[in-house]
Amino acid sequence: MKKMLSNPMLWRGVASIAVFLILWEIGSRSRQWMAPELFAPLKELLGAMGFKKDYLPWIGAVPAPSAVLKSWLEVVGDMSYWHSWYMSFFRVMGGFIAAMIIGIPFGLSLAMSRTAHGISFPVFEVLRPIPPLAWVPASIIFWPTQESAITFITFLGAFYTIVINVLGGARSIDVRYFQAAQSMGSSRWDIFRRIILPGTLPSIVVGSAVGMGITWEVVVAAEMISGGGSQIGGTRGGGLGFFIWLSYVGGSYEQIVVGMISIGIAGFISSELLRWGGRYATPWLKVR
Amino acid sequence: MEAAPKVGAADDAIAVLRETTPFGDASEALLARIAAISRVVRYGAGARIYSADDTADDVFIVVSGCAEHVFKPEVGAREALKRMGRGGVFGWAGLLLGQTRRLATVTASEPTEALRIDTEALVRLLESEPLEGGHVMERFATMIQREFAMPALLAQVRRLSGPLTEEMSSLSLTMYRLSLWLRSPRPYLMLIGFALFLSFWYLAVEVWKLPRFREMPGITGVVKEWFAPSPTYGLSLYTGEYYQHIAMSVWRVTQAFFLATVLGVPVGLLLGWSRKFKEYVFPLFETLRPIPILAWVPLAIVMFIATESAVVYLAFLASFFATALNTMLGVESIDESYVRAANCLGASRWQVFRHVIIPGALPFIFTGLQISIGVSWFSLVAAEMVSGQYGLGYVIWTSYVMVRYPTIVIGMVTLGLVGYTTSAMVRIVGDYLMEWRVRELALAER
């Protein structure tokens, strides 16, 4: 512990975060930081270039860290705040697990069979650039419940990443492992179970970590969109994204920031859990 | 040993060249030029044509008789002895990369007549014929590997230099790969895939009317609407408004991407290059990064008085993190040996940065840029859906709200196409800047 505290690296990081918080505090309190008047000449220039005059941000509108902290301490006691956590986590897990269950076999089958790859991959690649959120209306129309609609969107987000990573991982398995197995008389199933599966596992882990990040993005957006702008039934969406939206609509800016940081932490926790699980599943990678 | 060259034997020369592997399908014009620089020589039975380790000056083509070609053992050929009759080509060592001496000893086992062509003259001739020249060299390489069973390592032919051939090789490389692709089953499988997908869509929604699919917009409806000169819901390939929305979204993504690259690449480079900078900045970076971009939406609306900038800001934020992170990883992934080598060779710190770090990180940077533009679109669409006035995300959302279902799909498809195009443009720029990597990957193609 002592060693960790005396590490200069740690202090430098802390220092910059501290500086950031201080600047933020000052900026919010002064309410004049980067105000329109201060940057008049620059704004004229932007205006001349054709940009709208109000292009630059006004940090003064952002609540100060101290206010945020105060708001957070209030919210922590509220049950509905933790319920939002639960709802978001639930959706993330649901979509993510679905993406793994469908995505990993799909990816592996594409890697194993050239025909399957030739037929499915082009369609996959054509659908991939369409952002998952663009599917929201279609999803709402299609799926019977709002919950399943949101889960579908989160599923999409993670699905693409996982498949791409599985494919990449399978392709990069050293061809000599296959040859060794074949020369030892392995069946196709054996090769799959003992070479392809473990060989792809590291890429699956990486893909999952990235996919997890995307899933959170999507969940938050989906919650905001379906909760915030929807016309479909007044059912409480719940979840942290919805929490942020409510805070915005309700005019409590401090709570917005609380929500944002909460999601950041939640995302971080789930990524860490995943990485921990990954290390457990691929012990051979520890040796460096 | 050698007889005087025969005069007026051009037609015979062309005829025998036609029977060789390298020149077999060359044009008449090229063959005529080659014949013009060749001479006919004759050897008696048992005559030694050349010995291993002699200077490799001429290429030989057997016109009649038989030549016995014995590799020296160091070459490691699968079979040392090869007998060649009419159309056999030997003495090509001078065409190989880094070879200046004969790799074999050749004797005439019976009275033999051959064409001799000076190697350097041949190379110059081939260099002056951009398309055909490269093709002939390829045929030489194939012949050497297949017919002479030489290990591939030693059997690499020289690369023809010259400005025209340099340009041509990128183009002809692409054309060659395209022709390979067309001859494989891949394009047809692709068509099958799309056909399956589209027909399923058609059948599920419009013909079989499956439970949940019933309410979805059908493919015929979408296609009709998209291509209609005066669409029911106001948006089709023919309406100006359609392109306005596209332009709006593209313009926003361009701004976001540009800002993210201009800020993200230098930040990433510094993070990777300077340990001090990383220690100060990276913790802050990693604290802000996990916050989903869309969680910033309300705050962005509050911060930016104009919704336009808020939308661009959101797209920018996502791009920025992706670009900076990937650039940093790129710098960190550069093999230390390159930096050390540059130091040995006397480069200053700045020179190392410019000549080693930046080119070395470029592949990662471009991967990052491709991810960044995808992420940019992702955030942009979400932001537009929530708080936009124009743009494709806005189109998709309002179409839903106004119950204009076919337009939803038009929006989605357009989004896919435009997103893919922008991503491809980034990749093309990357390929152009990193020619060395494209070549390396092409050679390693599995």
Place this chain on the structure above:
Amino acid sequence: MRRPPAASTRGHILIEDVVKVYNPMGAAMLAVDHCTLEIEPGEICMIVGPSGCGKTTLLNAIAGFHEITSGRIVMDGEVLCSTERPKARPGPDRIVVFQNGALFPWKTNLENVVFGPVMQGKLARNEAIDKGRAMLADAGLSGVEHNYPGEVSSGMRRRVEIVRALMNDPKALLLDEPYRALDSLTKSVMHEALLEIYYKNKVTIFFITHDLEEAIFLGHRVAIMTTRPCKPKKVLNVDIPHPRDYGVLTSKRFRELIEETNEAVHEEALKAFQAGEKEG
């Protein structure tokens, strides 16, 4: 021990009582233990030892990539590093040729070769290109000037890298198992190529290898190092006359020298194996 007469006057390297201690994760590890070795100018000095014994550490110290803990290294009277100033500055007087090759993949072979003189400002660009072309042709590499390193064979890449080093007129070449990754066929061709290059440019060569035959074939002297910590166990004077060629490998004297040293090398290799050394 009789030494061959000095073939040139530059590139004398003196390694004096050098000690190197690593501190990986807190546990001190002795990599080099009071090593003393003197290399004559223009000599090919081969360093043989099992993997991970610390020979690369020695090379890195001379090159200036690592610090030494104590002792000193002197080249041509100039102190490269010492206990007071433990890290030498890398420079073009002693250039390293790396194990896995370090030709810049994003530059053509010719651009790689002219990198040194151009960066240091010693030659104008077109002068450097002319010299580069000539040196490449000398080494039998004139066809590959405009190729990228990724397009040519690894044997060729090694030779280009050596030319790149020689363009700077260095006092010494430091080679870190450069031919380790090549097949034996290409290796033997590379050996002859290296000797050819050496006969034309008499630089000092400090060559690390684990291949005893390679060492005796190429070197004037062979220093056999102990397993970690590294220290010269036995220094062999190879009295087969230069210029040497392929035929030397089957000569009687060559076989005798191998017999003399094989036991020493094998002993150290066994120790390293039992200690479970990881590839260093």
